[in-house]
Amino acid sequence: MGTRIAPGRWPPMSKTGEPITILMADDDEEDCAMTKDAMSDARLANEMRFVHDGEQLMDYLNQRGEYADAPMPGVILLDLNMPKKDGREALAEIKEDPKLRKIPICVLTTSAADEDIFKSYDLGANSFITKPVTFAGLVEALQAWSRYWFEIVELPLEDGNGAR
Numbered sequence: 001m002g003t004r005i006a007p008g009r010w011p012p013m014s015k016t017g018e019p020i021t022i023l024m025a026d027d028d029e030e031d032c033a034m035t036k037d038a039m040s041d042a043r044l045a046n047e048m049r050f051v052h053d054g055e056q057l058m059d060y061l062n063q064r065g066e067y068a069d070a071p072m073p074g075v076i077l078l079d080l081n082m083p084k085k086d087g088r089e090a091l092a093e094i095k096e097d098p099k100l101r102k103i104p105i106c107v108l109t110t111s112a113a114d115e116d117i118f119k120s121y122d123l124g125a126n127s128f129i130t131k132p133v134t135f136a137g138l139v140e141a142l143q144a145w146s147r148y149w150f151e152i153v154e155l156p157l158e159d160g161n162g163a164r
Contacts, residue, residue: 020074023049025057027082042143049138054085058093061100075149079117080109095124
């Protein structure tokens with residue numbers, strides 16, 4: 001079991017005592033809203049941030065422009081099909097960057113195609129979830145996802161200096 005999160009400490013916290021931020025990269029506003037609602041129903045109280053294309057994702061992670069003061073995410077939920085820079089391109093770029101590659105990335109997409117699953121893992125995705133078609137299914141999937149990522153595994157959380 002993970003040891004970074006003390007029992008009864010919810011939402012999960014970083015070593016600096018800040019809640020772990022979940023960053024969702026998805027161009028579908030309805031999917032973002034539904035995921036946020038599902039997180040709430042799954043009793044996951046972490047802060048969620050949203051970007052809507054791969055370029056915004058990279059700006060956020062590199063703290064450029066409007067994201068200059070944005071908290072670094074503890075986990076990224078990544079859609080594959082986004083404008084400007086798709087999720088595959090962003091995933092490859094993140095995993096090639098020494099200061100970003102330790103951030104766990106969960107692909108959360110409508111695709112169930114073997115080629116997307118294999119390619120995502122080849123590029124360094126930490127998990128792949130096909131979006132459930134019902135809200136209840138999404139809540140159930142996110143409950144299992146949050147238990148895994150925030151209660152069981154050891155996340156590469158920031159040290160006191162903001163480094164991973």
